Amino acid sequence: MQFQLSEEQLMIQQAARDFAQHELKPGVIERDEHQKFPAEQVKKLGELGFLGMMVDEKYHGSGLDALSYVLVMEELSKIDASASVVVSVNNSLVCYGLEAYGTEAQKEKYLKPLASGEQIGAFCLSEPEAGSDATSQQTTAEDKGDYYLLNGTKNWITNGSTASVYLVIAQTDRSLKHRGINAFIVEKGMEGFTVGPKENKLGIRGSDTNSLMFNDVKVPKENRIGEDGFGFKFAMKTLEGGRIGIAAQALGIATGAYEIALEYAKQRKSFGKPIADHQAIAFKLADMATQIEAARMLVYKAAWLKDQGQPYTLAGSMAKLYASKVAMDVTVEAVQIHGGYGFVKEYHVERMMRDAKITQIYEGTSEIQKMVISREVLK
Ligand code: CAA
Numbered sequence: 105m106q107f108q109l110s111e112e113q114l115m116i117q118q119a120a121r122d123f124a125q126h127e128l129k130p131g132v133i134e135r136d137e138h139q140k141f142p143a144e145q146v147k148k149l150g151e152l153g154f155l156g157m158m159v160d161e162k163y164h165g166s167g168l169d170a171l172s173y174v175l176v177m178e179e180l181s182k183i184d185a186s187a188s189v190v191v192s193v194n195n196s197l198v199c200y201g202l203e204a205y206g207t208e209a210q211k212e213k214y215l216k217p218l219a220s221g222e223q224i225g226a227f228c229l230s231e232p233e234a235g236s237d238a239t240s241q242q243t244t245a246e247d248k249g250d251y252y253l254l255n256g257t258k259n260w261i262t263n264g265s266t267a268s269v270y271l272v273i274a275q276t277d278r279s280l281k282h283r284g285i286n287a288f289i290v291e292k293g294m295e296g297f298t299v300g301p302k303e304n305k306l307g308i309r310g311s312d313t314n315s316l317m318f319n320d321v322k323v324p325k326e327n328r329i330g331e332d333g334f335g336f337k338f339a340m341k342t343l344e345g346g347r348i349g350i351a352a353q354a355l356g357i358a359t360g361a362y363e364i365a366l367e368y369a370k371q372r373k374s375f376g377k378p379i380a381d382h383q384a385i386a387f388k389l390a391d392m393a394t395q396i397e398a399a400r401m402l403v404y405k406a407a408w409l410k411d412q413g414q415p416y417t418l419a420g421s422m423a424k425l426y427a428s429k430v431a432m433d434v435t436v437e438a439v440q441i442h443g444g445y446g447f448v449k450e451y452h453v454e455r456m457m458r459d460a461k462i463t464q465i466y467e468g469t470s471e472i473q474k475m476v477i478s479r480e481v482l483k
C-alpha cells in the first residue's frame with residue numbers, strides 16, 4: 105500500500121493550490137453575491153490544462169490520471185466550488201463521455217476544443233419530471249432517417265448558458281424503456297434550441313445553472329453517441345466517474361472550511377484564552393479533521409481504482425455519499441466555531457456551508473448513492 109503522492113502529483117496539487125489562492129480567492133465573495141460566472145478564471149484553468157485533465161494528449165488533453173484530477177478538484181474547491189464544478193462537469197462528464205464512447209470524428213470535432221478549454225461542455229440528463237428516476241426521460245428524439253428530431257426540456261444544467269457543446273440524453277423508443285434511450289451531441293446555436301434564465305441558487309451561485317428547451321431541433325445522425333439504445337448506459341457509466349469528481353469537490357469544501365476554522369480558533373479569545381483551548385472547540389476540530397481524513401481516503405481510493413482499470417462504481421458512490429456528508433457537517437461546525445462572525449460573508453465559511461449542500465444532491469442524491477451502494481453490496 106502506497107500513501108504517497110508522486111512528484112508529478114505533488115506538482116499538480118501545488119499548481120492548483122496556487123491558482124486557487126491567487127486567481128480564485130480574490131472576488132469569490134463578490135461572484136457568489138452577484139451570481140457571476142468565473143469566466144476569466146475558467147479560461148485560465150483551460151490554459152493550465154485543467155479542463156481536459158484525463159484526456160489523451162492526442163485529443164489536446166493533459167493525459168493525467170484520475171488521482172491528479174481529484175487533487176485539482178480538492179484544491180480548487182477549498183476556495184471556490186462554483187469554479188470547481190465547471191472543471192468537474194467538463195472533465196468527468198463531457199470529456200470522459202466523448203473520449204470513452206465517441207467516434208473518431210466526434211473526438212476530432214468536439215473533444216479537442218473541450219479538452220483544451222477553448223470550449224466548455226454540459227451534460228444534460230435531468231428533466232423537470234426525471235431527476236433521480238433517470239430512466240423516465242420525457243425528452244424525445246425521433247428518428248427521421250439522417251437526423252433525429254429533438255423535443256423536450258432539460259432542467260438544472262450546469263454550464264447551461266456558457267457551454268458550446270451539450271451531451272443530451274433523450275428517449276428514441278419509449279416501448280424499449282431504458283434501452284430506447286440515446287445520447288446526442290447538440291451544439292449551441294442549433295435551430296430550435298434555447299437556454300432559459302439562470303437559476304437563483306442557495307449555493308455555488310457563481311456557477312451557471314439553466315433549463316434548456318429543444319423545439320424540433322434537427323440533430324445529425326452522426327451526433328448520436330454509441331450504438332442505438334446506448335444512451336442510458338452512457339449516462340450511468342459517465343456518472344460513475346463524475347461522482348468521484350463531486351466527492352473530491354465535497355472533500356475540498358470541507359477542508360477549506362476546516363482550515364479557516366482552525367486558524368480562527370487559535371486566534372479568537374474568550375474567557376482569557378484562545379477558543380481552541382476550550383475542549384468543546386478542540387474536540388470539534390478533532391472530529392472535523394478525522395472525518396476529512398476518512399473522506400480523503402475514500403475519494404483517493406476511488407480515483408486509484410479508476411486509474412488501475414478496476415471497477416469503481418461502489419467506491420465512487422461511497423466516496424460521494426460520505427464526503428458530501430462530511431462537507432455538510434464540517435461546514436456547519438466551521439460556522440459554529442466562528443460564532444457571529446461565521447454568519448457574515450467576509451469569513452467565507454457561510455458560503456462554504458451553502459455550497460456544501462449541493463454535493464448531497466447533484467450527480468445522484470445521497471439516497472441514490474445508497475441505492476447504488478446497497479445494490480452493489482447485495483449482488
Ligand atoms: N453502468 C452500466 N450500466 C448501468 C449502470 C452502471 N453504473 N447502472 C445501471 N445500469 C444499467 C442496468 O444494467 C440496466 O440495464 P439492463 O437492463 O440492460 O441490464 C439499466 O441501466 C437500468 O438500470 P436500473 O434498473 O438499475 O435502473 P433504475 O431505474 O433502478 O435507476 C439509478 C438506477 C442508479 C437510480 C439511476 O437512475 C441514477 O443514477 N439516478 C440518478 C441520476 C443522476 O445521478 N443524475 C445526475 C445528473 S448529472 C448532474 O447532476 C451533473 C451535475 O450536477 C454537475
Ligand code: FAD
Pocket residue numbers: 193226227228229230232233234235236237259260261262263305308313462465466467468469470471472
Ligand atoms: P427528485 O428525484 O425528485 O428527488 C427528490 C427527493 O426524493 C430527493 O431527496 C431524492 O433523494 C428522493 N428520492 C427520489 N427517489 C428516491 C428513491 N427511489 N428512494 C429514496 N429516495 C428517493 N442534472 C444534469 O443532468 N446535469 C447537470 O449539469 C446538473 N447540474 C445541477 C446543478 C444544480 C445546482 C442542481 C440543483 C442540480 C443539477 N442537476 C443536473 C440535477 C440533479 O442531478 C438533480 O437535481 C438530482 O439528480 C435529483 O433530482 P430531482 O431534483 O428531480 O429530485
